[in-house]
Amino acid sequence: MSETSIQPPPEAEGEETESGEDIKPTDILFDCPHCGHNLAIDYRGAGLQIVCVECQHTVLVPIPEGMKIDDLDLSAGELLTQLFQTRRMLLKSEQRVAELEETLVSVKARRTELEKSRITTLHRCAELVGVCQLITKYQGEIAAALTRMQNVIAEEQQR
């Protein structure tokens, strides 16, 4: 298991942060939800999106329990940067929700279609079963009639 210290994205970086592999006690430590890689990020990256150094997936930095905005000790500019980033994320999430809702509607429509065609198929099967039953019924009568005809022919031949 390796631990890697990563920096907040450039737009979240108000001041120069310490670089290198050192993990500070204030760092937020978490596992990448995609690859499980141990990630460590400066506490000011809480709630931001970062790119996992291992799998390159975008991951959300967790906000530690009980962390308050005062703890961040950020300048107004840094706060604005984070606000914009949060808004961009919100917008992306909303777009994703809209996409998923659209998909849901089309999946539901497809399901209704399939259900309809299933019912049609069931009706057709019932019709075919009816026809088969009719054929079976007449088959018996036809066989009986043929037997009678053969008997008549045999009687005529013997006379």
Ligand SMILES: [Zn+2]
């Ligand atoms: Zn990862």
